[in-house]
Amino acid sequence: xxxxxxxxxxxxxxxxxxxxxxxxxxxxxxxxxxxxxxxxxxxxxxxxxxxxxxxxxxxxxxxxxxxxxxxxxxxxxxxxxxxxxxxxxxxxxxxxxxxxxxxxxxxxxxxxxxxxxxxxxxxxxxxxxxxxxxxxxxxxxxxxxxxxxxxxxxxxxxxxxxxxxxxxxxxxxxxxxxxxxxxxxxxxxxxxxxxxxxxxxxxxxxxxxxxxxxxxxxxxxxxxxxxxxxxxxxxxxxxxxxxxxxxxxxxxxxxxxxxxxxxxxxxxxxxxxxxxxxxxxxxxxxxxxxxxxxxxxxxxxxxxxxxxxxxxxxxxxxxxxxxxxxxxxxxxxxxxxxxxxxxxxxxxxxxxxxxxxxxxxxxxxxxxxxxxxxxxxxxxxxxxxxxxxxxxxxxxxxxxxxxxxxxxxxxxxxxxxxxxxxxxxxxxxxxxxxxxxxxxxxxxxxxxxxxxxxxxxxxxxxxxx
Amino acid sequence: xxxxxxxxxxxxxxxxxxxxxxxxxxxxxxxxxxxxxxxxxxxxxxxxxxxxxxxxxxxxxxxxxxxxxxxxxxxxxxxxxxxxxxxxxxxxxxxxxxxxxxxxxxxxxxxxxxxxxxxxxxxxxxxxxxxxxxxxxxxxxxxxxxxxxxxxxxxxxxxxxxxxxxxxxxxxxxxxxxxxxxxxxxxxxxxxxxxxxxxxxxxxxxxxxxxxxxxxxxxxxxxxxxxxxxxxxxxxxxxxxxxxxxxxxxxxxxxxxxxxxxxxxxxxxxxxxxxxxxxxxxxxxxxxxxxxxxxxxxxxxxxxxxxxxxxxxxxxxxxxxxxxxxxxxxxxxxxxxxxxxxxxxxxxxxxxxxxxxxxxxxxxxxxxxxxxxxxxxxxxxxxxxxxxxxxxxxxxxxxxxxxxxxxxxxxxxxxxxxxxxxxxxxxxxxxxxxxxxxxxxxxxxxxxxxxxxxxxxxxxxxxxx
Numbered sequence: 001x002x003x004x005x006x007x008x009x010x011x012x013x014x015x016x017x018x019x020x021x022x023x024x025x026x027x028x029x030x031x032x033x034x035x036x037x038x039x040x041x042x043x044x045x046x047x048x049x050x051x052x053x054x055x056x057x058x059x060x061x062x063x064x065x066x067x068x069x070x071x072x073x074x075x076x077x078x079x080x081x082x083x084x085x086x087x088x089x090x091x092x093x094x095x096x097x098x099x100x101x102x103x104x105x106x107x108x109x110x111x112x113x114x115x116x117x118x119x120x121x122x123x124x125x126x127x128x129x130x131x132x133x134x135x136x137x138x139x140x141x142x143x144x145x146x147x148x149x150x151x152x153x154x155x156x157x158x159x160x161x162x163x164x165x166x167x168x169x170x171x172x173x174x175x176x177x178x179x180x181x182x183x184x185x186x187x188x189x190x191x192x193x194x195x196x197x198x199x200x201x202x203x204x205x206x207x208x209x210x211x212x213x214x215x216x217x218x219x220x221x222x223x224x225x226x227x228x229x230x231x232x233x234x235x236x237x238x239x240x241x242x243x244x245x246x247x248x249x250x251x252x253x254x255x256x257x258x259x260x261x262x263x264x265x266x267x268x269x270x271x272x273x274x275x276x277x278x279x280x281x282x283x284x285x286x287x288x289x290x291x292x293x294x295x296x297x298x299x300x301x302x303x304x305x306x307x308x309x310x311x312x313x314x315x316x317x318x319x320x321x322x323x324x325x326x327x328x329x330x331x332x333x334x335x336x337x338x339x340x341x342x343x344x345x346x347x348x349x350x351x352x353x354x355x356x357x358x359x360x361x362x363x364x365x366x367x368x369x370x371x372x373x374x375x376x377x378x379x380x381x382x383x384x385x386x387x388x389x390x391x392x393x394x395x396x397x398x399x400x401x402x403x404x405x406x407x408x409x410x411x412x413x414x415x416x417x418x419x420x421x422x423x424x425x426x427x428x429x430x431x432x433x434x435x436x437x438x439x440x441x442x443x444x445x446x447x448x449x450x451x452x453x454x455x456x457x458x459x460x461x462x463x464x465x
Numbered sequence: 466x467x468x469x470x471x472x473x474x475x476x477x478x479x480x481x482x483x484x485x486x487x488x489x490x491x492x493x494x495x496x497x498x499x500x501x502x503x504x505x506x507x508x509x510x511x512x513x514x515x516x517x518x519x520x521x522x523x524x525x526x527x528x529x530x531x532x533x534x535x536x537x538x539x540x541x542x543x544x545x546x547x548x549x550x551x552x553x554x555x556x557x558x559x560x561x562x563x564x565x566x567x568x569x570x571x572x573x574x575x576x577x578x579x580x581x582x583x584x585x586x587x588x589x590x591x592x593x594x595x596x597x598x599x600x601x602x603x604x605x606x607x608x609x610x611x612x613x614x615x616x617x618x619x620x621x622x623x624x625x626x627x628x629x630x631x632x633x634x635x636x637x638x639x640x641x642x643x644x645x646x647x648x649x650x651x652x653x654x655x656x657x658x659x660x661x662x663x664x665x666x667x668x669x670x671x672x673x674x675x676x677x678x679x680x681x682x683x684x685x686x687x688x689x690x691x692x693x694x695x696x697x698x699x700x701x702x703x704x705x706x707x708x709x710x711x712x713x714x715x716x717x718x719x720x721x722x723x724x725x726x727x728x729x730x731x732x733x734x735x736x737x738x739x740x741x742x743x744x745x746x747x748x749x750x751x752x753x754x755x756x757x758x759x760x761x762x763x764x765x766x767x768x769x770x771x772x773x774x775x776x777x778x779x780x781x782x783x784x785x786x787x788x789x790x791x792x793x794x795x796x797x798x799x800x801x802x803x804x805x806x807x808x809x810x811x812x813x814x815x816x817x818x819x820x821x822x823x824x825x826x827x828x829x830x831x832x833x834x835x836x837x838x839x840x841x842x843x844x845x846x847x848x849x850x851x852x853x854x855x856x857x858x859x860x861x862x863x864x865x866x867x868x869x870x871x872x873x874x875x876x877x878x879x880x881x882x883x884x885x886x887x888x889x890x891x892x893x894x895x896x897x898x899x900x901x902x903x904x905x906x907x908x909x910x911x912x913x914x915x916x917x918x919x920x921x922x923x924x925x926x927x928x929x930x
Binding site: 186188 | 576577578579580581620621622623627632634635644648649650651652653654655656657659660661662663664665667668670672676687688690691711714715716719758761814816817818819820848849850879880883884885886887888889890891892896900903904905906907908909910911913914915916917929930
């Protein structure tokens with residue numbers, strides 16, 4: 001746990017590349033320790049492996065220039081958006097150059113008639129949605145953090161709205177990518193669908209910057225629904241709540257969000273967000289559609305919930321009530337951390353077929369108890385995806401070991417249920433062993449693709465494979 | 466037009482492989498001329514290039530066995546489903562062995578609770594939907610032909626329902642694939658979403674059998690909607706009809722189908738399907754949802770249609786009326802052919818951003834007129850995708866040349882509008898020059914991926930790249 005390895009460094013190449021980049025980029029080149037460490041991975045249990053320098057770029061040409069210098073000297077290149085990823089994605093285990101894309105934050109075009117837009121990778125989802133609001137449009141993917149869209153594409157992010165609107169793989173139409181050679185390609189047109197050759201868009205989405213650096217993204221947009229409503233309902237057991245979720249999906253109710261909080265998480269939310277919810281498993285839902293449709297959806301869910309012993313069912317279309325509920329959901333990470341101040345949260349994100357969800361969540365609760373770990377659970381349960389978050393005293397070697405055993409056990413359990421060890425966070429450094437257990441020989445194909453596109457392994461080395 | 470080239474043949478290898486396969490597969494190995502020609506491409510303008518032999522397989526192991534023999538002797542392998550693809554996908558320009566997958570037609574599992582199923586590649590979409598009906602489930606992708614699901618995955622097929630349910634890329638959860646080495650991999654788990662490494666599922670979907678042979682497919686399913694309704698509406702011009710489509714999509718009406726027939730196509734449908742529709746541009750729509758929702762959707766569309774001068778607006782939830790309407794739409798290929806008996810139909814499938822659709826369709830009509838070609842148009846217009854179908858006397862060299870010029874002009878026009886030359890048919894042999902014009906340097910990345918996975922180029926050579 002936390003024991004990421006350092007990889008061999010190409011000292012000569014790094015030194016040469018840094019010299020050239022410093023001259024070429026002036027003040028946009030920085031190599032002070034604090035800047036470097038800020039660009040290594042710090043938000044979770046994985047230790048920081050800082051790059052040797054950071055270049056703050058403003059254009060595709062500048063990205064290409066940096067990559068060309070690094071390619072010539074076989075120096076690692078790591079793309080950086082907001083640093084909110086959770087599996088060591090921006091660490092530099094072999095050193096190298098971090099390309100900070102936060103200043104590439106232009107919204108290049110909004111094609112309202114086509115329901116799409118073109119953005120630079122440093123645009124964050126909140127920035128985009130603020131910009132779009134006046135045009136009656138929104139971008140639905142919401143991973144919680146105000147992540148950059150380049151980072152979200154690179155980790156194939158999803159979150160609360162994915163049950164209705166899909167993940168980044170479903171919402172990226174096309175990419176501009178700087179390849180490991182520095183060459184710039186476009187992966188697709190703006191057409192809504194295409195059968196034009198291999199799907200390079202989907203190959204780059206989720207590649208975690210290991211095949212190239214995304215410098216422009218064409219995204220699908222949605223019209224802001226005429227109406228939205230939210231609902232909540234408490235259940236006696238996780239199993240009852242999950243059965244209600246399964247029925248909701250099977251009935252084809254087009255829920256926009258359907259989130260589970262286990263009893264421990266509800267307790268945390270009550271304390272952090274000053275709520276007074278019953279401390280039993282809770283479902284939070286959101287419905288999008290016409291006025292009629294959202295009330296119809298809420299009522300239909302209400303009937304289903306009743307069937308599975310739901311209580312305290314309540315729905316509202318009042319914006320302030322909706323906001324309060326979802327703010328509490330969004331604050332769950334901090335609320336959970338509040339259960340044990342000073343501890344580190346070790347984020348997991350297994351995703352299983354929905355028929356196995358109740359079993360998987362219940363088993364995770366029991367296993368945590370057995371290992372004497374505090375591990376609240378929240379989940380994007382409409383997709384079978386949930387986060388158990390062991391809160392660990394990193395100074396306690398025995399507890400760290402137990403947490404490690406828990407994570408390993410949980411990932412293996414999900415894999416054994418024909419699920420995945422990562423529904424939305426990605427592999428990065430943290431989940432590499434599980435990828436192999438999950439997909440076996442397919443990982444050899446990934447290695448072949450990586451070698452074909454990045455033969456010198458300069459693009460974010462040490463991640464995925 | 467129709468001038469596909471023959472590629473160099475590895476006579477020695479082919480002879481050796483055929484000898485081994487004949488012994489190994491007995492009656493399941495066939496090399497008679499008529500069987501071979503049936504397995505080459507015959508349904509469109511592209512001339513037949515028959516394989517040297519056909520092996521009728523029944524299991525993944527048998528596919529792997531054939532591929533291993535072919536790999537050892539560097540002999541081309543071409544997968545065959547129903548042969549309904551349109552761009553020479555099953556032709557054998559360098560000879561080799563066709564693997565006929567029609568007997569791999571088992572529905573392996575239906576997981577109703579998870580809304581997914583596992584099928585062999587020879588299962589057709591109609592076979593699957595017949596099987597699912599009693600369970601209240603359906604598979605929504607409908608390319609018109611009763612294609613095999615392996616073939617549909619391989620061409621990234623879509624069709625009339627894609628506007629609501631997406632294309633094959635959106636509906637395949639995981640694949641089992643026999644690699645060019647004969648090794649068998651699984652690309653993903655049954656989880657609804659995943660961030661586990663490179664998206665090999667999406668890499669194989671649309672790869673047209675050039676990276677491996679799909680031997681098992683895990684598909685997302687949908688619950689059969691509580692209610693369905695259909696609507697039709699005539700417009701004075703293609704522009705009016707397209708404006709109505711754009712407004713419908715922008716308003717977020719979740720249409721399940723929205724199809725355009727131009728005036729010439731309506732004439733063809735009237736003659737073929739014995740209808741009496743006004744011979745002006747027509748939209749056909751289908752709505753899925755609850756009873757309330759489908760009537761609400763139909764009424765909303767009615768208001769939009771009125772705004773754009775629509776006339777004869779009519780909607781129905783009566784199954785027999787719906788069936789008649791959609792049968793006529795499905796028969797459009799034959800109805801169009803009826804406009805000029807004896808001619809060959811040259812299928813095109815450009816897809817453009819919806820804001821350019823009216824312009825693109827209108828320009829195509831004018832260009833066809835200018836070139837003195839008969840080219841009825843139908844389209845999956847909610848996605849900006851349409852088919853202009855020049856009906857050509859293949860004995861008339863001048864007309865063939867004009868048709869060739871038309872197709873080339875249309876593909877280039879779509880590309881210039883930031884669209885694609887192929888929304889759903891694939892590249893195959895027919896569209897290779899356009900792929901390069903559309904995606905430029907990205908094609909080099911496709912070549913690198915192909916070489917990495919299939920270094921001896923035995924998998925469906927001469928297609929895509």
